[in-house]
Amino acid sequence: MSSSSSSAPVFHVPAEFQAQCLAWQRAGQRVGMVPTMGALHEGHLQLVRLCRQYCDRVVVSIFVNPTQFAPGEDFDRYPRDLDADLDLLRPYAVDGVLAPAPSAMYPAGYSSAVQPGKIAQVLEGQFRPGHFQGVTTVVAKLLGLARADVAIFGQKDYQQLAVIRRMVTDLNMPTEIVMAPTHREPDGLAMSSRNRYLTPEERERALVIARALFRCRDRVAAGERDARELAVDLMQDLIDGGMDSIDYAVIADGQTLESLNVIGDDAVALVAGHVGRTRLIDNLLLTK
Amino acid sequence: MSSSSSSAPVFHVPAEFQAQCLAWQRAGQRVGMVPTMGALHEGHLQLVRLCRQYCDRVVVSIFVNPTQFAPGEDFDRYPRDLDADLDLLRPYAVDGVLAPAPSAMYPAGYSSAVQPGKIAQVLEGQFRPGHFQGVTTVVAKLLGLARADVAIFGQKDYQQLAVIRRMVTDLNMPTEIVMAPTHREPDGLAMSSRNRYLTPEERERALVIARALFRCRDRVAAGERDARELAVDLMQDLIDGGMDSIDYAVIADGQTLESLNVIGDDAVALVAGHVGRTRLIDNLLLTK
Numbered sequence: 001m002s003s004s005s006s007s008a009p010v011f012h013v014p015a016e017f018q019a020q021c022l023a024w025q026r027a028g029q030r031v032g033m034v035p036t037m038g039a040l041h042e043g044h045l046q047l048v049r050l051c052r053q054y055c056d057r058v059v060v061s062i063f064v065n066p067t068q069f070a071p072g073e074d075f076d077r078y079p080r081d082l083d084a085d086l087d088l089l090r091p092y093a094v095d096g097v098l099a100p101a102p103s104a105m106y107p108a109g110y111s112s113a114v115q116p117g118k119i120a121q122v123l124e125g126q127f128r129p130g131h132f133q134g135v136t137t138v139v140a141k142l143l144g145l146a147r148a149d150v151a152i153f154g155q156k157d158y159q160q161l162a163v164i165r166r167m168v169t170d171l172n173m174p175t176e177i178v179m180a181p182t183h184r185e186p187d188g189l190a191m192s193s194r195n196r197y198l199t200p201e202e203r204e205r206a207l208v209i210a211r212a213l214f215r216c217r218d219r220v221a222a223g224e225r226d227a228r229e230l231a232v233d234l235m236q237d238l239i240d241g242g243m244d245s246i247d248y249a250v251i252a253d254g255q256t257l258e259s260l261n262v263i264g265d266d267a268v269a270l271v272a273g274h275v276g277r278t279r280l281i282d283n284l285l286l287t288k
Numbered sequence: 289m290s291s292s293s294s295s296a297p298v299f300h301v302p303a304e305f306q307a308q309c310l311a312w313q314r315a316g317q318r319v320g321m322v323p324t325m326g327a328l329h330e331g332h333l334q335l336v337r338l339c340r341q342y343c344d345r346v347v348v349s350i351f352v353n354p355t356q357f358a359p360g361e362d363f364d365r366y367p368r369d370l371d372a373d374l375d376l377l378r379p380y381a382v383d384g385v386l387a388p389a390p391s392a393m394y395p396a397g398y399s400s401a402v403q404p405g406k407i408a409q410v411l412e413g414q415f416r417p418g419h420f421q422g423v424t425t426v427v428a429k430l431l432g433l434a435r436a437d438v439a440i441f442g443q444k445d446y447q448q449l450a451v452i453r454r455m456v457t458d459l460n461m462p463t464e465i466v467m468a469p470t471h472r473e474p475d476g477l478a479m480s481s482r483n484r485y486l487t488p489e490e491r492e493r494a495l496v497i498a499r500a501l502f503r504c505r506d507r508v509a510a511g512e513r514d515a516r517e518l519a520v521d522l523m524q525d526l527i528d529g530g531m532d533s534i535d536y537a538v539i540a541d542g543q544t545l546e547s548l549n550v551i552g553d554d555a556v557a558l559v560a561g562h563v564g565r566t567r568l569i570d571n572l573l574l575t576k
Binding site for chain 2: 147
């Protein structure tokens with residue numbers, strides 16, 4: 001543990017962080033975790049505030065996990081600024097920040113992994129090979145380090161949340177997974193650490209994603225039940241709005257993420273694609 | 289939870305077992321687990337006694353895990369007698385017994401798994417395809433259900449223990465893994481639930497395994513350092529002693545299980561093969 005300008009104790013050594021969390025739990029306290037890759041924004045801070053409602057001790061991990069970046073992705077240029085992150089966390093008096101080096105998380109000899117379920121093979125799984133196995137493995141590690149009673153994940157990464165819920169259920173992990181609503185800029189853009197890659201012109205064009213998703217939800221609210229037609233129109237809206245590429249634009253079951261023909265009682269619209277060179281994702285619950 | 293003739297509360301529903309373990313931990317108590325497949329014998333009871341030294345609450349799981357049996361193995365005929373197991377446990381006043389049905393451990397939709405490290409690919413991994421992934425996955429589930437502070441495994445399944453230790457380290461599981469020495473019959477045969485498959489004649493011939501292992505250890509104690517020669521002689525002793533097949537007979541590093549040329553400071557001899565139709569395994573630490 002080392003001190004920092006923030007009031008939150010920062011742990012660089014996973015074993016020391018784990019010992020602290022175990023000590024809290026042996027004193028009867030519940031530990032809640034907010035796993036992040038840093039580059040914190042208001043969306044993350046909302047997760048921290050929500051976490052506080054579920055537990056006695058709030059811990060935040062800040063770790064740009066190399067194993068969840070597919071080859072050619074933005075691992076090297078992903079924004080990293082621990083001091084800025086700690087400044088942002090200061091008002092929330094978190095009880096611990098885990099900020100390990102990659103070599104502390106994946107030391108020599110490391111060779112196990114958590115293999116995600118079938119839900120990881122569609123959508124992001126098709127466009128980011130290995131991504132979700134990187135996610136499930138690092139989240140299993142982080143939850144194990146904190147022995148977390150609860151962990152908060154943002155709806156923004158909806159499939160990630162679904163994959164993690166599947167893992168926690170399948171492996172009987174003693175952690176409650178809570179979904180926090182997507183935090184949006186006033187104009188609707190979903191907050192993301194990757195938004196800072198956008199030029200002003202791209203930032204403006206990126207608004208098409210939220211607009212298309214909200215239009216889709218409005219149509220469902222107005223009674224539309226043909227999910228295939230909604231998906232076609234969602235795609236068309238994205239094209240018309242100037243997205244530079246579209247990886248997918250689907251209407252899917254909220255649990256299995258399988259594409260729907262007809263809107264049921266748990267439908268979600270999911271979009272991924274590029275604006276300029278930046279890959280953005282977003283989603284909206286259509287029936288809740 | 290249902291009552292039984294034993295004083296130990298028996299849990300058939302994993303979630304109820306997990307809730308009980310969490311409640312103990314929130315009261316500041318340490319939970320220790322002894323995972324078993326039932327068909328308990330004195331070796332298992334020794335694990336239970338050892339577990340008591342490490343924790344406030346001792347739980348035992350009795351679950352013949354289908355996913356760790358390779359195709360064609362003895363899953364169907366593996367001995368099952370819960371009442372007899374509970375009778376054997378009675379003197380130890382264990383705090384809970386988890387005895388779930390396979391469908392409670394692997395319900396519909398189940399699809400995640402824990403992929404073991406490279407150490408799972410040699411020895412047993414070569415002869416029992418899928419075995420260790422079944423082991424790591426079910427052990428992760430059981431440790432998650434108990435949120436175990438400590439778990440006890442027998443040295444008899446040495447590679448299993450090494451695979452589990454690798455998993456716990458790699459995934460930062462908050463559980464201490466303790467190895468209990470192999471329990472042997474007075475004549476040296478390692479205790480195993482599968483010994484009951486042996487005819488009296490096979491039971492006698494099976495003694496060759498322990499005899500060959502102890503002879504190997506004696507030679508190391510006397511100064512022999514050529515691990516390849518020791519392995520050849522180990523194999524020859526097994527053949528001469530009447531084993532019906534030998535899957536492997538190796539001298540390996542105690543951590544990585546890679547075959548050794550020269551005895552170092554952590555060497556183990558491992559044997560697997562058949563006597564009659566029964567597959568037996570055994571091992572002996574050569575330098576500790």
